[in-house]
Amino acid sequence: MLEMPYRNRQIERQQATRTEILDAAWTLAREKGLADLTLRDVATRIGMRAPSLYSYFPSKNAIYDAMFGQAWTDYIAVIDLVEPTLPESPREAVKQIARTFFDYAVADLARHQLMNQRTIPGFVPSPEAYAPAVEVLERGRTHLARFGVAGSEEFDLFTALIGGLIDAQQANDPGGDRWSRLLDGAMDMFANHVGLPE
Amino acid sequence: MLEMPYRNRQIERQQATRTEILDAAWTLAREKGLADLTLRDVATRIGMRAPSLYSYFPSKNAIYDAMFGQAWTDYIAVIDLVEPTLPESPREAVKQIARTFFDYAVADLARHQLMNQRTIPGFVPSPEAYAPAVEVLERGRTHLARFGVAGSEEFDLFTALIGGLIDAQQANDPGGDRWSRLLDGAMDMFANHVGLPE
């Protein structure tokens, strides 16, 4: 039986290049728009030709897929930071959960489009890339259940409400705060609706 | 001075062909997806070659633009039908306004993407095509003001709430009713929030 080396430099190198590709893709997506990303641009930025990318990703959509997973995984890291600081008041905690997600979405248009919209024709996230998104949802659902918001319908309304405010903000007042200012009031409305204490 | 003819058969023919092109575009958009529309397909469907379309529309986005205007103009016709039947109760009227828009959006995915989402990279509706969309908004704003919901913030929340439910329905349960079932309850929540009578 072959002895396994403690490190596999081959795989490490491969992973490093994958990361380099994704970093270049994020930069270009923010510069020129998510949909205007081209493999030739990504490759040129890291000193390669377009076909070389196929040694690291099987398709352009696979790059989008990895970026999708990255974005949601990064958000889990944000949650991990925020969760210990959640207020004890259910109502205030709900506001902070909503605010955290809202701000993360609004802070990066390209990332928001990839995470929450279907702006790339034909792109459908793979189950693996979607897993962290599911975890985010589940953790939100658990928090609300802890506050007594146990119904799945209430949680569906919660997500739709936040998503609607985010989309309106990004579409109609990008960079502004016309809908951002409404978030806390909307959460109070929701809290009253589901009977959270004042 | 030249005498104007009562009819201009040239322009009438041109208009008829434009309509033919748009009809073919709608059919193909519903069949193969809005973003997967190609000029070659549209042209073939009406017995033309792709470059001939440029005699009627200056670009592919101009076709999307005309479709955008059509969709919103058609919705105005829907409003005109519904408005005389609005309940006297403000709360019930708000529900019906929301339900009408929700159902119109959910009934046709391609149309909804064009009207309410930015799913076509680089497409921005022209002011002329956007005009009927503005009229729809203004008429909604007028209705709500008539019910005592005069604040622009309240109306912004109203639109974001409906839009959020529509997007959630289309994205996560297309063809189903998981979020559609929540619409009336959401409107009661909103009505309580803005103080509409029971």
Place this chain on the structure above:
DNA sequence: GTCTATACACCGATAGAC
């Protein structure tokens, strides 16, 4: 194993003949 050159099929758009 990595990367490249080449090529293919398709796209929106343009030029010019008829």
Place this chain on the structure above:
DNA sequence: GTCTATCGGTGTATAGAC
């Protein structure tokens, strides 16, 4: 007004150089 031909662009497949 409609065509053919073509341009520059895209994502992607493949063969082969190193």
